[in-house]
Amino acid sequence: MVPQASPASAWSALETIADHPLRALGSPAPAARKRKAAAPDEHAADIDDEVAIERGLARRDPLTVRPRVSSRVLCAVFGVLMIAISFGAWWIAVRTEDGQSYEDMVFSGFHDSLPSWASALVAPFISRNITSIAGHPLNFTVIVSALLIVVAAVVMLVRKRWWLVGQSAVFAALCFASTYLKGVLPRPFIINTVSQPANSAPSGHTMLAVVAGVLLLFAVPRGCRAWMALVGAAYALVIGLSVIAxxxxxxxxxxxxxxxxxxxxxxxxAFTRTSGMDAPGKRASSPSVQIVGTVMITAGVLCCCYAAYIMWQIEPGLSLSASWASVGAHVSTFAMIAGVSSLVFGMLLAMRQITASPLSRAGLVGAPPAPPKKKR
Known part of the structure; x- marks a missing residue:
């Protein structure tokens, strides 16, 4: 005899079908199968988590994921200004009679005018090519710069600064592309010169040295930035003097x-963000960056002003190729290259600090201590 369902159980079955119409087609899937089907891809979940964390940090404090707008604007303005000044300097030196006469004076006797300590520094870098790879000559400048770039890349990868790696790659590509200006920029014939009549600006070896120094400055943490700025400026100065000598x-x-x-x-x-910055919990102001950056920028401006003053003093003798003007030309060249190196790396040091380590009002390393409240 078939057992008949009680009215209560029949009524509950009807309620279940009414609430879940698909139950009439079969029993529900096991819980384990449902969990497996509902589980998202782990990689996609990790990406979603990172995006969610970044958005959450940006809503709570935008400075955790990007620098201040004012800092990025300063980087863009100063960057465009430096590029404009570089072409202005090229125009004065190449497109004017005094400019070509000045450079020819420096070109013909700069090596003999260097002091003994400077000659000793540039001597290894003006030696002949050590070897060649695929038809490209390698000298000491290329080898040292390549080693410094490799060290900087390793530091970035070890510190997991992925966005910074991309920034550095774009920066290096721009510098490499700019070396092709040497074959594009004209050099008109104005006076007879000892140096070659073809255009030679910009210097590829100097560009490579600056790239190596800048990448080191980008790669290292906050405590080492001041040291790397000094190393980069000194290395760029030595290479700059060596290619002229x-x-x-x-x-x-x-x-x-x-x-x-x-x-x-x-x-x-100007495009710094996320992993191109210092970790939020490790951000702080840096006395070494403040002191070294201020000294480098100030010294750079003073050296450039001193070089410009000497150039103004010897200007009457340039058109005559007077021998008395050659000493001033050599001294002003040394001061100008030293000043520009110091100014450039001082600016980069300051801008790297404010873009990589911005501090919020409460401070990303803890709020400042508040004074005790007065008891009433």
Whole structure:
């Protein structure tokens, strides 16, 4: 005999079918199968979590994921200004009679005018090519710069600064592309010169040295930035002096390379965000950056002003190619390259700090201590 369902159980079955119409087609799937079908892809979940965390941090404090707007605007403005000044310097040196006469004075006797300590520094870099790879000559400048770039790349990868790696790649590509200006920019014939009549600006070796120094400055954490700025400025100065002492380049070639590379670096820093910045919990103001950056910028401006003053003093003798003007030309070239190197890396140091380590009002390393409340 078939057992008949009680009225209560029949009524509950009807309620279940009414609430879940698909139950009439069969029993529900096991819980384990449902969980497996509903589980999203783990990789997609990780990406969604990172995006959600970034959006949450941006809503809570935008400075955790991007620098201040004012900092990015400053980087863009100073970057464009440096690039414009580089082309202005090239125009004065190449398109005027005094400019060509000045550079020819420096080109013909700069090596002999260097002090002994400077000659010792540039000597390894003006030696002949050590070897060649695929038809490209390699000298000490290329080898040292390549090693510094590799060190900077390794530091970025170890620190997992993925966005910074992309920034650095774009910056290096811009610098490499700018070296092709050497075959594009004209050099009109105005006076007879000892140096080659073809255009030689910008200097590729100086550009490579600046790229190596800038990438090191980008890669290191906050505590090492001041040291890397000093190293980068000193290395760029030595390479800049060596290419002139070796009679490979004119002064404006070096100045143009320094300013172009500095401008491209500032433009790259204008797009800093997320992993291109310091970790939020490790951000703080840096006394070393403040002191070293201020000294480098001030010293750079003073050296450039001193070089400009000497150029103004010897200007009457340039058109005559007077021998008394050659000493001033050599001294002003040394001061100008030293000043531009110091100014460029001082600016990069300051801008790197404010874009990589912005502090919110409450402070990302803890709120400042508040004074005790007065008891009434």
């Amino acid at each position: 070796g009679a490979w380049h004119r002064p404006v070639d070096v100045v143009m390379s320094l300013l172009l590379a500095g401008g491209f670096a500032l433009l790259a820093m």
